[in-house]
Amino acid sequence: MASSVQHSGTDAGAGGSQLQSRPLAASAILIGGTALLAFGIALSISFGAASIGLKEVWGAMFAFNPELTNHQIIQELRMPRAVAAALVGAALAVAGTLMQGMTRNPLADSGLLGINAGAGFVLAVCFAFFPGLSFGTLILFSFVGAGLGAGLVFGVGSLAQGGLSPVRLAIAGAAVTALLTALSEGIALHFQIGQDLAFWYAGGVQGVQWKEIMRIGPWIVAALAGSMLLSRSITVLSLGEEVAASLGQRNRLVKALASLAVLVLAGAAVAVAGMIGFVGLMIPHLTRYLVGRDYRWIISCSAVLGALLLVLGDLAARMINPPEETPVAALIALIGVPFFLYLARNERREL
Amino acid sequence: MASLRTNMPPQRRRSTAVTVMIVLGILIVAAFVVSMNTGFIRLSPLDVLRTLFGGGTDKENLILFDFRLPRIVISVLVGAGLAVSGCILQGISRNALADPGILGINAGAGLVVLLFISFYPTTSAAPPFLLPVLALVGAGLTSALIYALAFKRHEGLSPTRLVLTGIAVAAGISAATIVLTLRLSPEKYQFVQTWMAGSIWGTNWKFVLALLPWIVVLLPLAMYKARVLNVLNLGEQTATGLGTPVERERLGLLGAAAALAASCVAVSGGIGFIGLIGPHLARRLVGPQHQLLLPASALAGALLLIVADTIGRSLLGKAEVPAGIVVAVIGAPYFLYLLSRSRA
Numbered sequence: 047m048a049s050s051v052q053h054s055g056t057d058a059g060a061g062g063s064q065l066q067s068r069p070l071a072a073s074a075i076l077i078g079g080t081a082l083l084a085f086g087i088a089l090s091i092s093f094g095a096a097s098i099g100l101k102e103v104w105g106a107m108f109a110f111n112p113e114l115t116n117h118q119i120i121q122e123l124r125m126p127r128a129v130a131a132a133l134v135g136a137a138l139a140v141a142g143t144l145m146q147g148m149t150r151n152p153l154a155d156s157g158l159l160g161i162n163a164g165a166g167f168v169l170a171v172c173f174a175f176f177p178g179l180s181f182g183t184l185i186l187f188s189f190v191g192a193g194l195g196a197g198l199v200f201g202v203g204s205l206a207q208g209g210l211s212p213v214r215l216a217i218a219g220a221a222v223t224a225l226l227t228a229l230s231e232g233i234a235l236h237f238q239i240g241q242d243l244a245f246w247y248a249g250g251v252q253g254v255q256w257k258e259i260m261r262i263g264p265w266i267v268a269a270l271a272g273s274m275l276l277s278r279s280i281t282v283l284s285l286g287e288e289v290a291a292s293l294g295q296r297n298r299l300v301k302a303l304a305s306l307a308v309l310v311l312a313g314a315a316v317a318v319a320g321m322i323g324f325v326g327l328m329i330p331h332l333t334r335y336l337v338g339r340d341y342r343w344i345i346s347c348s349a350v351l352g353a354l355l356l357v358l359g360d361l362a363a364r365m366i367n368p369p370e371e372t373p374v375a376a377l378i379a380l381i382g383v384p385f386f387l388y389l390a391r392n393e394r395r396e397l
Numbered sequence: 398m399a400s401l402r403t404n405m406p407p408q409r410r411r412s413t414a415v416t417v418m419i420v421l422g423i424l425i426v427a428a429f430v431v432s433m434n435t436g437f438i439r440l441s442p443l444d445v446l447r448t449l450f451g452g453g454t455d456k457e458n459l460i461l462f463d464f465r466l467p468r469i470v471i472s473v474l475v476g477a478g479l480a481v482s483g484c485i486l487q488g489i490s491r492n493a494l495a496d497p498g499i500l501g502i503n504a505g506a507g508l509v510v511l512l513f514i515s516f517y518p519t520t521s522a523a524p525p526f527l528l529p530v531l532a533l534v535g536a537g538l539t540s541a542l543i544y545a546l547a548f549k550r551h552e553g554l555s556p557t558r559l560v561l562t563g564i565a566v567a568a569g570i571s572a573a574t575i576v577l578t579l580r581l582s583p584e585k586y587q588f589v590q591t592w593m594a595g596s597i598w599g600t601n602w603k604f605v606l607a608l609l610p611w612i613v614v615l616l617p618l619a620m621y622k623a624r625v626l627n628v629l630n631l632g633e634q635t636a637t638g639l640g641t642p643v644e645r646e647r648l649g650l651l652g653a654a655a656a657l658a659a660s661c662v663a664v665s666g667g668i669g670f671i672g673l674i675g676p677h678l679a680r681r682l683v684g685p686q687h688q689l690l691l692p693a694s695a696l697a698g699a700l701l702l703i704v705a706d707t708i709g710r711s712l713l714g715k716a717e718v719p720a721g722i723v724v725a726v727i728g729a730p731y732f733l734y735l736l737s738r739s740r741a
Contacts, residue, residue, distance in 0.1 A: 203737075205737035235591060240586060373575055383566070390561035
């Protein structure tokens with residue numbers, strides 16, 4: 047038993063057994079991923095009820111002519127949507143990466159750990175009691191809610207004797223999610239806003255406008271930049287708290303800052319796109335597998351790959367059954383659930 | 398989870414347990430009476446007694462016998478069934494945190510009900526007697542799926558994997574649920590949401606009759622298997638060494654627990670946490686021996702659900718808070734408390 051604990055303990059921080067990072071692979075992902083992302087965004091803009099050629103997309107971006115309807119569609123409807131998908135994907139992926147690195151927990155994800163449910167609960171309260179709130183205020187409340195969910199899960203998990211094992215954290219997350227969902231349901235039933243909330247939870251990036259992106263973008267970009275600044279410390283932390291402390295790192299400070307970044311990223315993502323799970327679970331695993339275990343590379347590559355996943359996911363959600371839209375959260379869960387099952391099958395640590 | 402009472406001599410433990418169960422029984426009767434009085438139209442305890450013994454007006458008879466009594470009887474049966482189901486699950490998985498709701502059984506039942514309602518042609522609520530059957534099918538399929546996914550050929554069924562698989566499957570099902578709910582008309586949506594929140598909606602004697610056979614067959618079966626549960630609790634190797642066919646017994650008991658939970662959820666809607674808290678309270682009161690633990694769990698579960706339903710009905714006056722929400726609000730914090738106390 048002891049050996050398997052040891053094994054999965056190191057495995058939590060790395061996709062493979064090797065300790066070194068792979069800067070070459072990482073640079074390739076950064077460059078290639080960004081190129082693919084740009085192409086994905088262009089495709090996403092070009093595809094829709096009115097099909098618009100890629101050439102015209104280019105024109106609308108760099109030689110905007112307000113008299114053309116297609117240019118209007120692109121500028122007002124499709125561009126914000128694609129940009130929002132990229133931002134939300136990057137935010138969720140980096141939030142998951144930070145959580146997995148910090149807690150050395152392969153099952154960490156903002157959807158599974160009650161953070162999304164917390165943000166959702168507070169937004170339900172806002173919808174019911176203060177219906178006329180501006181989007182900017184809603185975002186702030188969403189951060190508070192994310193903090194509430196995370197605080198509950200991590201608080202309970204860390205009170206336990208023996209600390210935060212992955213399984214314990216996942217179970218605490220499920221229980222907190224059940225509690226907050228029940229409360230949201232109660233509010234929704236009483237105030238008859240259930241279906242509004244459901245639309246909003248499942249909304250994805252449909253109908254996002256520029257002014258919302260202007261509100262949310264700075265938060266996400268700032269938190270992403272902050273995560274990059276923290277990345278070296280996260281790498282050290284992912285070796286284990288004792289190791290990090292003996293290397294002279296101020297673990298508490300690093301953890302507090304990283305937690306703050308997680309809350310901003312997850313809260314902002316929920317405020318824009320509703321409940322999207324599993325992005326923060328899958329992308330970090332994939333990235334660690336590809337680039338090794340240096341978090342400077344992992345965080346930047348996760349951001350690119352997360353953005354790519356959500357832009358393509360949103361595109362696919364529109365293509366499956368046009369003109370109806372399939373919720374992108376459901377589409378991602380379709381890949382995410384088997385992935386989680388795979389991780390769970392290999393999780394050897396007991397409760 | 399060893400309680401203080403494990404080192405008591407057996408006779409004394411038994412007599413304590415009997416006292417505990419009698420007290421629980423009295424509390425259930427008290428909750429029963431209070432619950433009879435509670436509701437939109439208030440009836441005093443004297444009115445209730447008079448009506449019960451046949452001296453009520455037509456209106457009182459209608460309220461008591463056609464609305465409140467079946468509902469209370471269903472709460473008792475569902476509470477007992479869910480608690481025993483949870484007790485069995487905790488016994489076979491040796492995991493104090495197992496609960497039918499967390500294992501995805503509620504989610505599966507909810508999904509099938511939702512599927513049916515979204516493809517049912519009229520806008521009125523669906524035929525009431527089909528729903529429990531469908532919920533039963535959904536819950537059964539989900540638990541079979543979770544078992545199949547958590548099972549590994551050479552290692553058998555690890556409790557941890559069972560719980561994690563349950564969480565994953567429940568997450569997937571809730572994503573599917575979101576897709577379906579978006580297509581519903583507002584009336585249907587309201588019905589589905591109330592159902593999933595655990596509203597004990599089947600307030601009719603026919604539902605009592607539908608639920609009763611399951612409880613009557615499965616509770617005694619669980620009692621009959623109490624010894625096996627005790628042995629399984631000692632660990633897989635010890636149990637095998639004592640001559641128990643571990644894998645077979647575990648499968649049978651898991652099936653019984655799933656059937657019990659599924660039939661309860663079918664009538665009551667998605668109620669979680671009773672299967673967790675009932676057995677825990679019982680274990681604190683009567684100790685870990687399943688011969689005593691199972692009946693005590695049943696009583697504790699029944700008491701909890703009557704109280705939760707009564708609170709839900711009286712909290713907001715005319716509007717009802719589904720019992721499942723009340724249970725979750727009480728149960729989740731307790732669950733988290735237990736989790737923080739459990740040893741690594």
